[in-house]
Amino acid sequence: EVQLVESGGGLVQPGRSLRLSCVASGFTFGDHAMHWVRQAPGKGLEWVSGISWNSGTIDYADSVKGRFTISRDNAKNSLYLQMNSLRVEDTALYYCAKAVLRFLDPFDYWGQGALVTISS
Amino acid sequence: EIVLTQSPGTLSLSPGERATLSCRASQSVGSNYLGWYQQKPGQAPRLLIYTASSRATGIPDRFSGSGSGTDFTLSISRLEPEDSAVYYCHQYATSPYSFGQGTKLEIK
Numbered sequence: 001e002v003q004l005v006e007s008g009g010g011l012v013q014p015g016r017s018l019r020l021s022c023v024a025s026g027f028t029f030g031d032h033a034m035h036w037v038r039q040a041p042g043k044g045l046e047w048v049s050g051i052s053w054n055s056g057t058i059d060y061a062d063s064v065k066g067r068f069t070i071s072r073d074n075a076k077n078s079l080y081l082q083m084n085s086l087r088v089e090d091t092a093l094y095y096c097a098k099a100v101l102r103f104l105d106p107f108d109y110w111g112q113g114a115l116v117t118i119s120s
Numbered sequence: 121e122i123v124l125t126q127s128p129g130t131l132s133l134s135p136g137e138r139a140t141l142s143c144r145a146s147q148s149v150g151s152n153y154l155g156w157y158q159q160k161p162g163q164a165p166r167l168l169i170y171t172a173s174s175r176a177t178g179i180p181d182r183f184s185g186s187g188s189g190t191d192f193t194l195s196i197s198r199l200e201p202e203d204s205a206v207y208y209c210h211q212y213a214t215s216p217y218s219f220g221q222g223t224k225l226e227i228k
Contacts, residue, residue, distance in 0.1 A: 035217075044208065044219060044220070044221050044222045045157075045159075045165065045208055045210075045219040045222075046219065047216060047217040047218065047219065050215075050217070059215045059216070060216075061216045062121075062216060095164060095165075100170070104153060104212055104213065105170075105212065106153075106155040106167055106170040106176075106210065106212055107155075107157075107165075107167060107210075108167050108176060108177075110164035110165055110166075111164065112164055113164065
């Protein structure tokens with residue numbers, strides 16, 4: 001059974017940093033591209049960042065470019081999102097999502113999300 | 121950036137009826153890399169349709185997708201109470217990937 005479990009969310013002040021983690025199981029993690037998608041309270045879905053199986057392709061939404069860094073450790077079946085210079089508008093539930101296989105594939109499994117709240 | 125616009129915003133139908141949800145892209149979606157997701161309250165999204173018309177694993181054939189280029193449709197036949205959810209379209213052809221704003225489907 002595919003499982004994606006996010007952690008690292010919490011309440012932080014604007015301008016501070018946070019690191020999200022996603023541990024995967026039930027599939028060969030190193031074969032698949034992975035993504036982060038967020039959802040602000042009561043709002044729709046927003047793609048944040050994606051990374052290919054070997055970290056050769058990495059991309060970001062304009063809203064987080066230069067502030068967020070995606071990475072992965074295939075030996076640990078883990079995906080990460082380093083979030084710096086956080087803003088109030090970054091408040092959201094952050095989902096880890098597995099691509100069917102390639103970077104240009106839809107997302108067939110999602111975690112339950114990590115809640116990030118940015119407030120003073 | 122490809123902007124996806126979904127309509128209607130809310131759809132209220134009765135069990136047994138057919139729902140038709142629209143997703144229009146601001147520019148052509150390459151290779152019809154357009155997917156549809158269902159999200160119920162408190163749950164993560166679930167993939168229903170990919171490449172515009174292919175059903176994901178385990179999705180009932182009541183759900184079907186169609187369209188190409190800039191106009192796409194998700195159809196749900198024989199509506200059931202459990203189909204009540206928000207439905208999102210998603211293009212994964214061109215970065216930055218984007219989602220529509222969602223259509224809320226209510227089953228009366």
